[in-house]
Amino acid sequence: MYFKNAVLGLIFFLFAFLSVSSAATETQSSPIIDYTWPFHPEYSKNGMVVSEDSLASQIGADILSQGGNAVDAAVAVGFSLAVTLPKAGNLAGGGFMLIHLNTGDKNIALDYREVAPLNASANMYLNQDGSVNNDSIRYTAKGTAVPGTVAGLVYAQQHYGRLKLSEVMKPAITIAEQGFPVSFALSQSLESRKERLLVCETSAKTFFKAGKKDYQPGDMMKRTDLANTLKIIAEKGNSGFYQGRIAELFVKGIKQHGGIIRLEDLKQYRPIERDVLMGNYRGYQIATMPPPSSGGVHLIEMLNILENFPLAEWGPNRSKTIQIMVEAMRSAYADRSKYLGDPAFYKVPVTGLISKLYAKKLASEITLGKARNSNKLGPDNPIPYESPQTTHFSVIDSDGNMVSNTYTLNFSYGNGHTIAGTGIVLNNEMDDFSVKPGVANAYGLLGGEANSIKPGKRPLSSMTPTFIFKDGKPYAATGSPGGSTIITVVLETVVNLLDFNMNIAAASSWPRFHHQWFPDVVYTEPGISADTIENLQKMGYKIKEGRTLGSTQSIVVIDHNQYGSSDPRRTGGAAIAAKSGSKTIEHK
Secondary structure: HHHHHHHHHHHHHHHHHHHHHOOOOOOOOOOOOOOOOOOEEEEEEEEEEOOOOOOHHHHHHHHHHOOOOHHHHHHHHHHHHHOOHHHHOOOOEEEEEEEEEOOOOOOEEEEEEEEEEOOOOOOOEOOOOEEOOOOHHHOHHHHOOOHHHHHHHHHHHHHHEOOHOOOOOOHHHHHHHHHHEOOHHHHHHHHHHHHHOOHHHHHHHHHHHHHHHHOOOOOOEOOHHHHHHHHHHHOOOOOOHHHHHHHHHHHHHHHHHOOOHHHHHHHHOEEEEEOEEEEOOEEEEEOOOOOOOHHHHHHHHHHHOOOOOOOHHHOOOHHHHHHHHHHHHHHHHHHHHOOOOOOOOOOOHHHHHOOOHHHHHHOOOOOOOOOOOOOOOOOOOOOOOOOOEEEEEEOOOOOOOEEEEEEEEOOOOOOOOOOOOOOEEEOOOOHOOOOOOOOOOOOOOOOOHHEOOOOOOOOEEOOOOOOEEOOOEEEEEOOOOOOHHHHHHHHHHHHHHHHOOOOHHHHHHHHOEEEOOOOOOOEOOOOOOHHHHHHHHHHHOEEEEEOOOOOEEEEEEEOOOEEEEEEOOOOOOOEEOOOOOOOOEEEE
């Protein structure tokens, strides 16, 4: 943790030092620094993989080098992260995948979000006095939703991949079976969640050495049970997880840990192909995820609001720029609480929310130099808490096919339970529903009726995998973990690229800020200058400094050159270029 904080401190000190040493106040109109220095992305012409774990990135890059396309590589990364990044990479979680196929310029939005079990009910997490039993939903298998990750990854590979599933999964099986070096990031995350993981005997045996001793960086870790599960999936595909021995062990373990998922729940699960949500910003095309992701709708809504203001003229992270972006965030998150839910259960007014006319109206309600009051804006049902422990990866191949994927267990290591004999870590995704609309959770946040629990329903999510196109051609793939901050992190990355002309490494590293309607606070990272903070406070904003926001994994394409950047906020990630030449894997 010290090393991570030291690195981040150095990065943010550089921002602060350069802004002060520019011999100018915050109000000057010229940029604080040259955006192309000192941040330099990785380069490739043969394909690129960017993820939060360097070993998983290398595995994906190797798949590209061996003849796989972007989907093959993405699926290999997804299964590998279940081995090397178990706090978020998973088999028993869920997520969203955007796919761009260069042939025919086809875009696919694949929804493999978890669903509420058939036996779920709206009051299943309420105590006799009507209060919410948070321990039940967060730390037992009663809070586990029907997982979608395996179905989503297998579906993507079988429909849009080039190779055989068994070949794509082989690297993940190998590292799980033979072992892999524990990264600093993995060692630290296990130490930070040790108390919760030790509650489950199987988790304790899986993630700690004999005598419950910690793994140190560089130690070899094996995931033998998980390797066996992966082998069955590689051989049998979807049915290897959702039916047969693994399904039976899963349901047995769920029951032992207090859950309600049955074999019928697993058998019925299906991923859904949805229409990609499209928007336009400053002449670029934005492709992102539709509901039950709230991220795509509100990303486009916020961009539409910002299009009414000359951000490029003002410059990045100036008080005027931050104020307008914060007010756009405030408006979007207020709408999120009222209008967003699973479209199969709730009619979401997507067309209205992403219309330019609606954005112009919202923009007209913003007064430069003056903060609005969230209590006077929209309904009073703020969003439920979402854990920041999600993970994102982006992939592009030499043909221009792209994948942007975000998936999660919800909390770090989900509910902390591992199913014996499988290596599968359980999600606690039911906590993403509004358990009791109108009642605050442990974080002081409320939820709305649109996201209430119903059998077979998908919980609302902020996950925002995103593509940017320029003149119809791929320009960028990005996304981030971060719970409720995901949408604003992706927003700021897009604005840094398109308004402020930063390279992708600078756009990924630039200090961030976040507002989500309630609490009515602007969260800021280190590196935003003191005079900017003071100006915002004078406008009426309450500022909370110090936290880090998100961890983008991004790729930009310029003149057929590919540039990748793994956000420095989380250690262990890497952008890795594919090699040209060797194509040894047999195609399906």
